[in-house]
Structure formats: structure tokens, C-alpha cells
Amino acid sequence: MNFLKHIIFIFLLGICFSTGCSKEGHPIKLGLSLNLSGYSGASAENIKAGALLAVEAINRRGGINGRPLKLIIRDDKNTKEGILKADKSLIEAGCPVIIGHNNSQNTFIAYPLVTSHKRILFTAYSATTRLSGKDDLFFRTSVDNSLFGKAFGRLFKDEGIGSIVFLLDVSNPTFSEDLREEVSKNFDGRISTVRINSRTGIDWDRTVERLMATRAEAVVMVTEGISTGIAAQKLKLKGYNGRYFATLWAHGPSLIAYGSKAVEGMEIVTFLKPEYDNSMFREFSYEILREFSLRPSPKAARAYEALFILADAMQRCVPSPEDVMCIKRHLVSDSYNFLLGPVRFDKFGDVLRPIYDVQVKNQKFVLKRRLL
The missing domain is CATH 3.40.50.2300 (Response regulator)
Incomplete structure (x- = not known):
């Protein structure tokens, strides 16, 4: 040998x-x-x-x-x-x-x-x-979004949330629309949708008005960090008192930089721990x-x-x-x-990793719990 x-x-x-x-x-x-x-x-x-x-x-x-x-x-x-x-x-x-x-x-x-x-x-x-x-x-x-959809579904069930409104950035439709579809497979509550396009410009006053009109218990922002932070700021100014959720697309420094205190308590479904x-x-x-x-x-x-x-x-x-x-x-x-x-990786080049609920606390990302 x-x-x-x-x-x-x-x-x-x-x-x-x-x-x-x-x-x-x-x-x-x-x-x-x-x-x-x-x-x-x-x-x-x-x-x-x-x-x-x-x-x-x-x-x-x-x-x-x-x-x-x-x-x-x-x-x-x-x-x-x-x-x-x-x-x-x-x-x-x-x-x-x-x-x-x-x-x-x-x-x-x-x-x-x-x-x-x-x-x-x-x-x-x-x-x-x-x-x-x-x-x-x-x-x-x-x-992929099939797992994120399951994670969001579990989170909403555990938190007793019965209605959500998606804020979808359709500049990235193969992610945003796809995620909405996967979440809908795992959530039995009421779903509303408001679409924006960050490539062509966003009328924030109109967007917030439409979000507020749904009277949803939570806003799920399928937007990148800057838009997510701005949306939270605008909603806070209008007095929205529901809960905010976001995706790994927004998970980064720009979310806190643009959202400031408005994103305090926001929860992000992601496969990444803060550290x-x-x-x-x-x-x-x-x-x-x-x-x-x-x-x-x-x-x-x-x-x-x-x-x-x-x-x-x-x-x-x-x-x-x-x-x-x-x-x-x-x-x-x-x-x-x-x-x-x-x-x-599986034979198709896809991966299975843990998925977490990460929350913004005191302007930092902190691990709340593991979802999947």
C-alpha cells in the first residue's frame, strides 16, 4: 500500500x-x-x-x-x-x-x-x-425559493399572521414573482400584492397608499436594501403599525443605512447568520x-x-x-x-442549507431563530 x-x-x-x-x-x-x-x-x-x-x-x-x-x-x-x-x-x-x-x-x-x-x-x-x-x-x-417559501410559511403560522401584502420589485421578477408564488403554496391567509419597478422609478406616495389600503397585518418586502429601507421609512411616516419582513435581497448595510430606525424590528428570512x-x-x-x-x-x-x-x-x-x-x-x-x-450540492447544482429568521435590533442584524 x-x-x-x-x-x-x-x-x-x-x-x-x-x-x-x-x-x-x-x-x-x-x-x-x-x-x-x-x-x-x-x-x-x-x-x-x-x-x-x-x-x-x-x-x-x-x-x-x-x-x-x-x-x-x-x-x-x-x-x-x-x-x-x-x-x-x-x-x-x-x-x-x-x-x-x-x-x-x-x-x-x-x-x-x-x-x-x-x-x-x-x-x-x-x-x-x-x-x-x-x-x-x-x-x-x-x-432556492421553494425553501424560502416554506420558511416564510412556517414563520407566519408560528406568529399567527393571517394577512400579508407583498411589495414586489418586478425589476427582478424571476426572484420576486417566483418567491410570491412559493410563499402562497405555504400560507393559507389573505395575500395582497403591490408591484413596483426600481428600474423605471417609484412613486412612493402612491405605493404606500396602496400598501396601507390592504390593511394587511404584515408587509413582505421583496426589494433590495435601499428600496426596503425607503419603504419602511415611508410606511412609518404614514402611521403603519403592522410588521415588516424582508428577504436576503435586502440583507446588508444599505438596509440599515436607508431604513434607520424605521427598520427596527424588521425580520429577514435568509440562509445567512449575522456572524x-x-x-x-x-x-x-x-x-x-x-x-x-x-x-x-x-x-x-x-x-x-x-x-x-x-x-x-x-x-x-x-x-x-x-x-x-x-x-x-x-x-x-x-x-x-x-x-x-x-x-x-445535489446533482443539479442546488444546495440545502439552514434558513434563519434574522432581526434588526439596535441597528444591527441579530439571529432570532432557525426556521428550517
Whole structure:
């Protein structure tokens, strides 16, 4: 047995020398495609920072079998044309994996182009069920809306809530409309819906008037952080005294920055705890503050985790870490445990993770309880 191990080691060592396993070896390109300049592009800076920090940490540890990672970043401008242009550029640059995009809708637009060119589309920011259950080259570290729907249903039942009104941002319909549908499968109470579009502008006075008119016990805001914070402010000014709920789309610093005291007590259904007690999360928190002057945020942490998962899978692809089918094989067959806890993909590239009820208390996110 020892003889066999030595033979395998010598074989792998030979591969290493033949492929240039040194820090100066040929870089492995990874694409990062996200909205840096369109509406709500500010949140992408956290994603970019988390991804860059991860690449730096991975390269500091020796890269992928001695070869450094090179992150190529493109701005998708939050438009269909921009998304396709950005991803086409990354495909032409030779990236075997494209990490993107900021939300479900943009990822859904990118999906046909990226996967048809035999590239892996890897995201931490898409929950739509429209990409679930497919044996393809799409992977995500976020749970999908079927699980979020069950979590919201349990929460409303436990809290005795009998009527809700959704505030849906239809700029991201593959997430917002999809989530509404999944919640409706798990909630027997009265559901009302008010739709807005952050891309085309929001008449907040009219929107709040329509929300108030439903007389719902709770408002479920399926909107990003800025819009969620503003909605809460406007509702408070109008005297709404019901409860506020939000999604992981709003989970981040912008919610508190724009919502201030109006979001106090708001509950967020998310797969992310406010913080994690492990050395990797502590290292990430320290380094993102030191390198980018940013406090650790959910979006940055998700990007950081995604890069480490990909690097781990690619590390196992000897002699070719850029082999897309090899990366896929290891993603679906191996388990991962980094700063946000254990991750295991099913054969379709979807994940099952715990879902939490996180509350805003004293302008901070605190864990209230686990839902699923």
C-alpha cells in the first residue's frame, strides 16, 4: 500500500513539474460579471471586494496546484445587453467559470449564453426556482425559493399572521414573482400584492397608499436594501403599525443605512447568520476591513465563500483545473465547509442549507431563530 502511495505521489509530482506548478505558472482565469454602474450597483462593490479578497487569500496559499488565480471583472450594467456583452467577453477571454450575477433575473438572462458555451455559471445570488432541478453547468450557493417559501410559511403560522401584502420589485421578477408564488403554496391567509419597478422609478406616495389600503397585518418586502429601507421609512411616516419582513435581497448595510430606525424590528428570512464563530470568518472580517475599509457584509461573505468552493473543486482537477466537466464532477460529489458553514450540492447544482429568521435590533442584524 505504501509503495502504491509513493508511485501515485511521484506521478502527481511529475504532472506538477510538467504543467509548471509554481506561483509564477500560467494564471487560471475566472470571470466575475456583475452590475457595477447600473441601478443599485453600489452593493456590487461588496461582492467585488469579497471576490478579490478570496483570490488574494487563495493565491497566498499557493493558488490552484501552484498556479495563481486571475479574476477578470466585467460590468454588466444591469441591462440585458450589458449582461450578454460582459459574459461574452469573459467567454472569449478563456474563463472556464463565470461568477455572476447580482440577482436572479440577471443570472437567468446570462444562463443560456454561458452554459451553451460549456462554461460553468456559478452564483451566490440567485434563488429562482426557474433554474432548479436541471442537470447542467449552473451552480449556486443560495437555497432556492421553494425553501424560502416554506420558511416564510412556517414563520407566519408560528406568529399567527393571517394577512400579508407583498411589495414586489418586478425589476427582478424571476426572484420576486417566483418567491410570491412559493410563499402562497405555504400560507393559507389573505395575500395582497403591490408591484413596483426600481428600474423605471417609484412613486412612493402612491405605493404606500396602496400598501396601507390592504390593511394587511404584515408587509413582505421583496426589494433590495435601499428600496426596503425607503419603504419602511415611508410606511412609518404614514402611521403603519403592522410588521415588516424582508428577504436576503435586502440583507446588508444599505438596509440599515436607508431604513434607520424605521427598520427596527424588521425580520429577514435568509440562509445567512449575522456572524459565524470560525477562524475563516474572523480572518475574512479582519482582512476586508484592512484591505477595503469595509465591514463584513452578507454579499461580500457570499462572494468570498463562492471563490473558495470553486478553488477547492478546481484543486482536485489534476492535471487540468480548467476542465469544466471535472469541476462539475467535484462540485456535485464533494462537500465543502468554509466561512458560512457546510455546503453540499445535489446533482443539479442546488444546495440545502439552514434558513434563519434574522432581526434588526439596535441597528444591527441579530439571529432570532432557525426556521428550517
